[in-house]
Amino acid sequence: MGKDRIIMGVETSCDETAVAIIKNGKEILSNVVASQIDSHKRFGGVVPEIASRHHVEQVTVVFEEALKQAGVSYEEIDGIAVTEGPGLVGALLIGVNAAKAIAFAHNIPLVGVHHIAGHIYANRLVADLKFPLLTLVVSGGHTELVVMKEHGHFEVIGETRDDAVGEAYDKVARTLNLPYPGGPHIDRLAYEGEDTLSLPRAWLEEDSYDFSFSGLKSAVINTVHNAEQRGEQIRPQDLAASFQASVIDVLVTKTIKAAKAFGVKQLLLAGGVAANKGLRAAIEVAVQELEEVELVIPPLSLCTDNAAMIGAAGSVFFEKGQRADLALNGNPGLDLTIHN
Numbered sequence: 408m409g410k411d412r413i414i415m416g417v418e419t420s421c422d423e424t425a426v427a428i429i430k431n432g433k434e435i436l437s438n439v440v441a442s443q444i445d446s447h448k449r450f451g452g453v454v455p456e457i458a459s460r461h462h463v464e465q466v467t468v469v470f471e472e473a474l475k476q477a478g479v480s481y482e483e484i485d486g487i488a489v490t491e492g493p494g495l496v497g498a499l500l501i502g503v504n505a506a507k508a509i510a511f512a513h514n515i516p517l518v519g520v521h522h523i524a525g526h527i528y529a530n531r532l533v534a535d536l537k538f539p540l541l542t543l544v545v546s547g548g549h550t551e552l553v554v555m556k557e558h559g560h561f562e563v564i565g566e567t568r569d570d571a572v573g574e575a576y577d578k579v580a581r582t583l584n585l586p587y588p589g590g591p592h593i594d595r596l597a598y599e600g601e602d603t604l605s606l607p608r609a610w611l612e613e614d615s616y617d618f619s620f621s622g623l624k625s626a627v628i629n630t631v632h633n634a635e636q637r638g639e640q641i642r643p644q645d646l647a648a649s650f651q652a653s654v655i656d657v658l659v660t661k662t663i664k665a666a667k668a669f670g671v672k673q674l675l676l677a678g679g680v681a682a683n684k685g686l687r688a689a690i691e692v693a694v695q696e697l698e699e700v701e702l703v704i705p706p707l708s709l710c711t712d713n714a715a716m717i718g719a720a721g722s723v724f725f726e727k728g729q730r731a732d733l734a735l736n737g738n739p740g741l742d743l744t745i746h747n
């Protein structure tokens with residue numbers, strides 16, 4: 408047995424300031440997340456300028472807390488993995504610059520991580536990855552089907568043509584006057600309602616693994632407005648249940664079809680919307696029709712933004728020899744295939 412590999416993960420791409428310490432790519436020694444949700448709630452969404460200010464205030468404290476909870480010092484850290492993009496540029500820059508400063512001061516190698524690679528690798532904290540695998544990535548900014556034939560190699564076979572699924576959840580929640588982020592509220596309401604409204608499903612072309620949620624979102628908004636004009640009441644629970652049924656139907660059907668077509672050994676869920684109870688339950692049932700495909704779903708705390716996932720991905724890229732230098736910059740439009 409060689410020496411343990413200790414990687415620090417840093418994530419500041421949106422509204423969580425997060426630092427984690429990961430041992431040998433799979434074991435979480437600490438995972439500290441400072442959420443700013445309360446500050447953004449009253450604006451109904453993330454305000455980029457406020458996010459940057461909070462990151463500046465929190466980042467040093469979060470680094471120290473992560474080291475303290477893990478019981479390690481900078482001398483024991485073999486690499487720092489930081490989210491390079493995509494995300495809010497001002498928010499990304501705080502994490503990237505903090506990571507660079509520490510890397511320089513303590514002479515620690517640096518590696519840049521794509522945020523979605525992080526979400527996918529959250530699964531490696533739960534199970535060993537078996538290739539080829541398929542991940543359904545569902546977050547506030549992304550909806551993608553990603554095939555991996557080996558570590559660090561990402562092929563996007565389908566993606567949203569308009570809204571990300573989390574974005575649609577948050578907009579529908581806003582229409583129902585629910586607080587930000589709306590996903591968990593819709594999820595909760597959906598369990599108390601029934602799919603009575605038969606909302607549309609955007610299947611797109613027969614052979615496409617792409618998604619579209621803007622039509623569904625508009626259908627929900629129109630349904631609410633039309634009812635208001637007629638002075639009728641729609642139960643928010645039924646609206647939530649109908650919206651969620653439409654989303655899950657399309658996501659699960661396309662995911663299972665892709666898993667068959669690509670002959671994958673594993674199916675992973677990733678991103679904030681992977682915390683959705685309805686989606687988790689539906690994919691668990693649907694995967695049973697596939698022979699010998701293992702389903703892996705991270706626990707809720709590893710689905711939403713965190714730094715353990717960045718440390719997990721960074722550990723793999725670090726072993727593959729990937730390194731960033733001190734010219735590393737935040738890149739809001741970063742492409743996932745940078746790791747290929």
Ligand code: KG4
Pocket residue numbers: 421545546547548549572573574576577588589590591594678679680681682683684710711712
């Ligand atoms: O991955 P994430 O934490 O941040 C991004 O990278 O975007 O995802 C945040 C998104 C938000 O849109 C939030 O409403 C959604 O994940 N979300 C959920 C649930 N929990 C979080 N959506 C549906 N059901 C949930 N239980």
Ligand code: ZN
Pocket residue numbers: 522526546547678679711712
């Ligand atoms: Zn995310």
